[in-house]
Amino acid sequence: MSIPVALGLDIGGTWTRALVVDVAAGRRLGASRRAGANPTTHGVESATVHIAAAVTDALSEAGVSAEEVSACVIGMAGASKLAGDPAAARAFDELWRSIGLRCPVEIVADVTTAFVAGTPEPDGTILLAGTGAIAATMQDRRPAGIYGGHGWLLGDEGSGFWIGRQAARAVLAALDEGAPLAGLTAAVAAEVVPEYECTDTAKLTRAAGADFGLSEGRRLVATVIAAVNGRPPVQLAALVPLVFAAAEDGDRDASLILHEAADLLVGTLGRARSVHAAQGARAAEDASAPIVLAGGVLAPGSLVHRLVHAAVTEAWPKATVTAGVDGAAAAAWLAAHHLLGDRPDSAALHARLLPAADGSEAAAASGPPQTLATDAAETG
Amino acid sequence: MLGGVSDLLIMGVEASTLRVDVVVSDLEGAVAGRGRAGSANPNGLPAQEVAAHLAEAVGQALTGLDPLAVRAVVLGTPGILRFQRGESADRLAGLWRETGLACPVTIVADAVTAFAAGTARPSGSVLIAGAGAMAARVEHEQVAVRVDGNGWLVGDDGSGFWLGRQAVRAVFAALEGRDEDTLLRDAVLSTIAQGEPVPAGREECVSLLLDAVYDGPPVALAALAPLVPAAAEAGDRVAHRIVRRAVDLLVDAAEPLVGGDGAGAADSAQAAAEPLVLAGSLMAADGPIRREVRRRLAERHGSEPLLAAPGAGGALWLAARRIERGFGPSAHRLFTTLGSDC
Numbered sequence: 001m002s003i004p005v006a007l008g009l010d011i012g013g014t015w016t017r018a019l020v021v022d023v024a025a026g027r028r029l030g031a032s033r034r035a036g037a038n039p040t041t042h043g044v045e046s047a048t049v050h051i052a053a054a055v056t057d058a059l060s061e062a063g064v065s066a067e068e069v070s071a072c073v074i075g076m077a078g079a080s081k082l083a084g085d086p087a088a089a090r091a092f093d094e095l096w097r098s099i100g101l102r103c104p105v106e107i108v109a110d111v112t113t114a115f116v117a118g119t120p121e122p123d124g125t126i127l128l129a130g131t132g133a134i135a136a137t138m139q140d141r142r143p144a145g146i147y148g149g150h151g152w153l154l155g156d157e158g159s160g161f162w163i164g165r166q167a168a169r170a171v172l173a174a175l176d177e178g179a180p181l182a183g184l185t186a187a188v189a190a191e192v193v194p195e196y197e198c199t200d201t202a203k204l205t206r207a208a209g210a211d212f213g214l215s216e217g218r219r220l221v222a223t224v225i226a227a228v229n230g231r232p233p234v235q236l237a238a239l240v241p242l243v244f245a246a247a248e249d250g251d252r253d254a255s256l257i258l259h260e261a262a263d264l265l266v267g268t269l270g271r272a273r274s275v276h277a278a279q280g281a282r283a284a285e286d287a288s289a290p291i292v293l294a295g296g297v298l299a300p301g302s303l304v305h306r307l308v309h310a311a312v313t314e315a316w317p318k319a320t321v322t323a324g325v326d327g328a329a330a331a332a333w334l335a336a337h338h339l340l341g342d343r344p345d346s347a348a349l350h351a352r353l354l355p356a357a358d359g360s361e362a363a364a365a366s367g368p369p370q371t372l373a374t375d376a377a378e379t380g
Numbered sequence: 381m382l383g384g385v386s387d388l389l390i391m392g393v394e395a396s397t398l399r400v401d402v403v404v405s406d407l408e409g410a411v412a413g414r415g416r417a418g419s420a421n422p423n424g425l426p427a428q429e430v431a432a433h434l435a436e437a438v439g440q441a442l443t444g445l446d447p448l449a450v451r452a453v454v455l456g457t458p459g460i461l462r463f464q465r466g467e468s469a470d471r472l473a474g475l476w477r478e479t480g481l482a483c484p485v486t487i488v489a490d491a492v493t494a495f496a497a498g499t500a501r502p503s504g505s506v507l508i509a510g511a512g513a514m515a516a517r518v519e520h521e522q523v524a525v526r527v528d529g530n531g532w533l534v535g536d537d538g539s540g541f542w543l544g545r546q547a548v549r550a551v552f553a554a555l556e557g558r559d560e561d562t563l564l565r566d567a568v569l570s571t572i573a574q575g576e577p578v579p580a581g582r583e584e585c586v587s588l589l590l591d592a593v594y595d596g597p598p599v600a601l602a603a604l605a606p607l608v609p610a611a612a613e614a615g616d617r618v619a620h621r622i623v624r625r626a627v628d629l630l631v632d633a634a635e636p637l638v639g640g641d642g643a644g645a646a647d648s649a650q651a652a653a654e655p656l657v658l659a660g661s662l663m664a665a666d667g668p669i670r671r672e673v674r675r676r677l678a679e680r681h682g683s684e685p686l687l688a689a690p691g692a693g694g695a696l697w698l699a700a701r702r703i704e705r706g707f708g709p710s711a712h713r714l715f716t717t718l719g720s721d722c
Contacts, residue, residue: 147556150549150590151594153545153593153594153598153601154545154549154552154589154593155552165533165534168533168534169530169534169535172530172534172535176526176527176528218526219461221530222461225530225531225533225534225535228533228534229423229424229531233533233598271558
């Protein structure tokens, strides 16, 4: 038997990430990234294809065979739903066999890997904002209570979907008012209306604003509405990077949207936090229990992250607030943790694999680049 | 005068999101035929299916009649652009010949038929609050200004969809102890359970709601809308808050068109002199939403808003006016009422 090897997978709506680590040395051996494979949104069959490819890539980069993997943990949105679906469970068992994994494979909720990515502590609170938005109280690294969520149609306030929807509404409001498109509204209109073929936002601004009569403005409204309705609603989350960029450029609409998103996210977190605190016996420790901020909308350095971070440190001054960035490394650490138990080298391994989790802003900001509005819970 | 007026027929069609309604009458206001079929909004349905539903409803209405006797057809639809442009327009244009009609068919926005269903005057404003929500200024069968009506995904604030969505969210809040309990909890859950027993556990109720909402089309949430004003009338505070917000949003949409802000009519005096029509299922039913919207818009507008008959009646009236320009308010009452029995 050679070195113990752990495999971690982080499966989101946009990306599937895999990481192979050397447990003893705390080294990353191989990593890979493939398309999203959330089985609740992509279907089990398509999910298994991407997962198999991601695992194979990571193992091959690591120079490790599947049989040599000693432990595997997978973080995934909709993990609990999957557990209740025997057909899906069978499909996944078959997948592990076909890849050649012999070790047990544990599937955990995406909030778990997001939380663990931010802290080595077993208890605390996670706020995860990607396409969806959800907060959870964590006990022994399991979600004890879930807040927010409910998906794009009924909830997920402050999520990537929510931000994208507000951005689309900003375009319609500007056109309704006869205001020329500029900044955020020009960028969003150019993005969602391919008919106008205007990657040049200045050109679109001229076309849709000043030189357009009322009927042309209204025509653009109809085109924008048809465009956003012509694709899956959650794709509105793809507008998030435009909102972030416009806000950084000082666009007022974008800034208002992101401030409101931050308020809503802090509200969701606050619900989790207050319920957690009210759970009696552990209340004393809870004031200092860590808070982890994760997901594309809360990518370290983004305006939403800065706003939420400031509000959270003010509201819960005793808590350590960290960024959960690398879900695959968190999954790999959880797998290693099964092998190591609660030993000091397990904590040391966490520090090595997840440097962003030590609480310093510098470390958080230097984490791996994240795609915005991607991997988080769609419905939890 | 024309000989044999009773041989001469007119047709009104309302092609909406929920269904298509057709009414055929003579110029005396005697109904000659009616038809109804599934959704005919080309914004949400392939043109092929829209054409099939229209053909079915028109065919029903023309049963036993000579299609050549029909001298004017007016159709109101939220998807007017798709009737006018592109491939869908070609497909839908072919439909009329297939039904045997030979007269001109005028396609107007649903805001125009909704407005016409409430008044015989040519210009004014209309607030439509049904599954969707919009306000419009209508001038001579054209929509001159339009507010919202942007669809459930990015608009329709205060609509039936909006109310249904808020109702489900209120139930989640109650189930999770985030907000006070509400009559909406039992009302929504038993509606969603469709006669099956409502589960006792919190988690089961949440799952039931999530599955029901995400398995169906989003606009189906509009079916829950009537539960909200009903609960509010029964004294429910949560429902009352939702109603108040819906009223605010609907009044916000209509206000620029009827008030003094001047976005719509040339000046406020002109706006006040012109009619304001309230249309759509939320305005058709008596209850706190219609009462409050009416009261607040009456205050703002300076005179009592008019309540519209169903859109097919408005379409029929516009068709009648195409044949007989001299028809006045009493004929308007007669023809628009014919839309009600659809």
